[in-house]
Amino acid sequence: MKWLAFVVFAAFLLFAAYEIHPFGELDDSRMDDYIIENAQNETAANNVVTSVVFDYRGYDTLGEATVLFTAIAGALVVLRRVKK
Amino acid sequence: MKDEGMSVIVTTIAALIFPAIMIFSFYVIMHGHLTPGGGFQGGAIGASAIVMLIVAYGAKNVKKKVSDENLSIFESIGGLVFVVVGLLGFLAASTFLYNFLVGEPLFGTIPPFGSNSGILNSGGILPILNIAVGMKVIGGLASVVLVMALAGGDEE
Numbered sequence: 001m002k003w004l005a006f007v008v009f010a011a012f013l014l015f016a017a018y019e020i021h022p023f024g025e026l027d028d029s030r031m032d033d034y035i036i037e038n039a040q041n042e043t044a045a046n047n048v049v050t051s052v053v054f055d056y057r058g059y060d061t062l063g064e065a066t067v068l069f070t071a072i073a074g075a076l077v078v079l080r081r082v083k084k
Numbered sequence: 085m086k087d088e089g090m091s092v093i094v095t096t097i098a099a100l101i102f103p104a105i106m107i108f109s110f111y112v113i114m115h116g117h118l119t120p121g122g123g124f125q126g127g128a129i130g131a132s133a134i135v136m137l138i139v140a141y142g143a144k145n146v147k148k149k150v151s152d153e154n155l156s157i158f159e160s161i162g163g164l165v166f167v168v169v170g171l172l173g174f175l176a177a178s179t180f181l182y183n184f185l186v187g188e189p190l191f192g193t194i195p196p197f198g199s200n201s202g203i204l205n206s207g208g209i210l211p212i213l214n215i216a217v218g219m220k221v222i223g224g225l226a227s228v229v230l231v232m233a234l235a236g237g238d239e240e
Contacts, residue, residue, distance in 0.1 A: 044186045044194045045117035045210050046202035053122070054213045058181035061213070062166060065220055069163055072224040076156065079228075079235045 089142035098140035105133035109222070116214035117207035123214040127221025134226040143233035152227040152234070159223030165216040169209055183208040 021027055035052060043051040053061055089095055112119075112126030138146050173182030185191050185208040193206040 040195055040197055042186065043183050043208055043210060044192060045207040046195050046200065047117050047119065047122075049120070050117045050122055050207075050210055050214070054210045055181070055183050055208070058170065058213070061217070062170065062181070065163060065166060065217060068220065068224055069159070072159065072228050075228045076152070076231055079231045080152065081231075081234060 089145060090140050094140050098136055102133055102137060105136070106130055109133065109218070113214050113218035114211065115204070117210040118202040118204065123217025124221055126214075127218040128225065130218070130222040131225035131229070134222070135229050138230060138233050143230060146230060147234060150226075150230075152230045155223045155227035155230065157223075159220050159227065162216045162219030162221075162223065165219070166213060169212055169216065173209075181209075183210070185209050185212075 026032070035048060035056065039048045039051040039056075040046065043055045045051050045055075109126045109130035112121040112129060113123055114126075116122035116126065134146070134150070170181040173180055173184055176182060176184030186194065191205060191207050191209070191211055193203050195203055195206055
């Protein structure tokens with residue numbers, strides 16, 4: 001039974017690798033073109049990666065910061081020494 | 085070698101290069117909207133500088149100068165600044181995290197289109213968010229490493 005699951009999963013991976021589009025040739029590049037055209041005017045920043053991370057996808061960065069905050073809060077709760 | 089730190093050579097070199105690493109960290113954070121890098125990366129550099137001090141001097145000696153409580157407060161201020169700047173987008177415009185500083189005198193200069201070396205006084209709210217995230221990462225990583233270093237060993 002294990003090898004059957006392995007074969008099915010490997011076939012899925014091979015199919016996905018066969019179906020993937022060639023590198024650099026997107027099926028649909030509307031969003032890329034929009035960001036490249038408008039990022040400098042809309043966010044006034046030259047680094048388009050930062051524009052995407054902090055502006056277009058700023059909510060995602062807030063979640064990322066929340067994950068970091070939660071992880072550190074958990075580690076501090078476990079490890080911090082409390083004065084007796 | 086219990087909490088005494090390392091030799092005088094190591095502590096001297098660490099004290100010499102600590103300001104340089106912190107300046108580099110601040111540079112990476114402040115130029116996050118112009119060059120590769122940003123809040124997370126610059127914060128990791130600054131936290132590694134504090135980790136270097138912890139390794140060289142020993143955790144107890146570092147805790148006398150910078151306590152982990154203060155680092156946690158520093159981190160929380162960074163997170164609060166991020167959320168408050170995001171909420172200000174509701175007041176200034178319609179949506180959360182709206183880039184309401186574009187066109188304003190502070191951080192609002194719109195750069196020319198295409199490749200250019202950039203203006204530091206640009207980016208809208210991006211530099212503020214980068215600084216907030218940098219504070220978060222410096223405080224968080226440094227405090228967690230400091231607390232882990234203090235947790236080892238026997239209680240006196």
